[in-house]
Amino acid sequence: MAIEWSGWGPQLLLELDRASGMPLKSQVEQHLRAAIRDGRLAAGERLPSSRALATHLGLSRGLIQECYAQLQAEGYLTAHTGSATRVAPTAAGATPEISGERAAKPAAPLIADFPSGVPDLRLAPRQDWAWAVAQVCRTAPNSAFDYGPANGNPRLREVLAAYLRRVRAVDAYPKQVLICTGVAQGLGLILRVLARRGHARVAFENPGAVRTARDAAGSAGIEAVPVEVDEHGIDVAELARSGARVVVVTPAHQWPTGVVMAPERRRALLSWARANDGVVIEDDYDAEFRYDRDPVGALQGLAPDRVVSLGTVSKSLAPALRLGWAVVPLSLVDDVMAEKMVADRGTSGIDQLALATLIESGRYDRQLRRMRAVYARRRAVLMNAAPGPITGLAAGFHAVLHLPAFAGEREIVAAARARGVGVYGMSDYRADSSAEPGRLVIGFGNTGEEAIVTGMAVLRGLLKE
Numbered sequence: 001m002a003i004e005w006s007g008w009g010p011q012l013l014l015e016l017d018r019a020s021g022m023p024l025k026s027q028v029e030q031h032l033r034a035a036i037r038d039g040r041l042a043a044g045e046r047l048p049s050s051r052a053l054a055t056h057l058g059l060s061r062g063l064i065q066e067c068y069a070q071l072q073a074e075g076y077l078t079a080h081t082g083s084a085t086r087v088a089p090t091a092a093g094a095t096p097e098i099s100g101e102r103a104a105k106p107a108a109p110l111i112a113d114f115p116s117g118v119p120d121l122r123l124a125p126r127q128d129w130a131w132a133v134a135q136v137c138r139t140a141p142n143s144a145f146d147y148g149p150a151n152g153n154p155r156l157r158e159v160l161a162a163y164l165r166r167v168r169a170v171d172a173y174p175k176q177v178l179i180c181t182g183v184a185q186g187l188g189l190i191l192r193v194l195a196r197r198g199h200a201r202v203a204f205e206n207p208g209a210v211r212t213a214r215d216a217a218g219s220a221g222i223e224a225v226p227v228e229v230d231e232h233g234i235d236v237a238e239l240a241r242s243g244a245r246v247v248v249v250t251p252a253h254q255w256p257t258g259v260v261m262a263p264e265r266r267r268a269l270l271s272w273a274r275a276n277d278g279v280v281i282e283d284d285y286d287a288e289f290r291y292d293r294d295p296v297g298a299l300q301g302l303a304p305d306r307v308v309s310l311g312t313v314s315k316s317l318a319p320a321l322r323l324g325w326a327v328v329p330l331s332l333v334d335d336v337m338a339e340k341m342v343a344d345r346g347t348s349g350i351d352q353l354a355l356a357t358l359i360e361s362g363r364y365d366r367q368l369r370r371m372r373a374v375y376a377r378r379r380a381v382l383m384n385a386a387p388g389p390i391t392g393l394a395a396g397f398h399a400v401l402h403l404p405a406f407a408g409e410r411e412i413v414a415a416a417r418a419r420g421v422g423v424y425g426m427s428d429y430r431a432d433s434s435a436e437p438g439r440l441v442i443g444f445g446n447t448g449e450e451a452i453v454t455g456m457a458v459l460r461g462l463l464k465e
């Protein structure tokens with residue numbers, strides 16, 4: 001995609017050799033041709049105005065105008081009266097590409113898509129975020145632009161600790177809060193620390209975030225073992241047999257079945273952890289969006305010395321912000337901080353302050369209230385329109401559609417796609433990739449009400465065929 005520079009346009013590195021005897025006009029032309037051919041200037045990209053480039057190079061404006069005219073005549077540049085000079089659409093030569101990035105054929109547009117885990121991107125809090133960053137840039141001391149503590153900005157840690165105590169009943173004190181770039185990073189840091197402390201295995205929920213768990217465990221050098229989830233949550237008896245003393249769970253809204261971990265299961269899980277000197281890693285990724293009951297508190301609040309609680313703004317604000325946190329037992333705090341130091345020396349200090357500002361101003365809560373109402377409406381539409389039993393709707397913005405026994409999961413996914421509807425099978429989340437029993441994981445975070453109705457109607461048609 002062509003870059004739309006505002007103001008001066010690209011700062012081209014044009015080095016002129018005034019001693020070479022080669023006319024300066026020829027040198028400028030040669031540099032521009034080369035920049036276009038090797039992709040430093042992309043098709044459609046706007047060049048600096050002749051005045052700006054002339055000033056920059058210490059040449060006359062007339063000379064630059066002549067260069068531009070010459071390259072236009074050669075087909076490298078285009079210019080229309082009153083508009084900027086640009087690189088011609090077909091001029092760029094072999095633009096270097098990241099493998100596969102542009103080569104992939106654009107997929108046919110979908111009339112309805114149900115990816116899970118994505119919040120509504122059209123309603124991302126652009127204005128609030130811009131306001132918060134502007135506030136920080138206007139008011140923060142110069143020291144805010146320096147390196148900060150690797151475990152996070154003290155103000156954000158304090159604000160988050162208070163927020164998590166209030167909203168999630170997390171037993172959190174600022175010293176235990178580590179700011180990271182999301183659950184993904186938090187999980188990786190913790191597993192590496194635990195691996196160094198001698199843990200050779202980590203259990204994860206099945207179905208679950210199978211790929212993420214395996215990748216994170218692999219990168220920490222430990223084995224990932226799947227443990228079944230039933231309608232009450234993870235099977236603690238099977239966990240006890242697995243040989244792992246570390247487990248990753250999603251108790252508030254299991255990913256992806258949507259099961260809420262039952263109270264007796266929570267108790268059994270924590271007893272297992274105490275009896276085995278175990279560690280429970282709680283992924284509290286979407287608990288803010290709870291519909292028909294009061295939110296269940298985080299597991300961490302019941303056993304702060306045994307549970308690491310991971311949270312993120314990826315669902316509440318936007319995944320692109322890459323901000324999250326880990327509330328860590330005191331016994332692990334120093335090691336996790338050291339690991340974060342090695343990983344990236346700390347998360348962006350300005351973004352951390354922006355999040356603290358957003359929470360303190362009440363705008364974070366306001367965004368949650370707004371989005372809760374949006375997702376609640378979509379959830380109701382989905383419940384009405386679904387062509388079969390649907391479960392897992394207590395929280396978050398995904399649910400599970402149960403397919404009738406005669407309908408193959410993979411066939412339905414393929415047939416729906418052929419009709420422009422993106423649905424995703426539970427087999428993607430099962431450790432053995434089994435498509436039995438047939439289930440679809442239906443995300444509705446980034447899918448409007450009309451698209452939900454359309455998509456479900458297509459599925460209904462398929463299930464009748």
Ligand SMILES: Cc1ncc(COP(=O)(O)O)c(C=O)c1O
Nearest residue numbers: 117182183184255285312314324
């Ligand atoms: C189970 C689960 N936890 C957490 C996350 C969020 O991860 P992150 O905070 O790294 O964006 C996701 C993203 O989809 C997820 O599926």
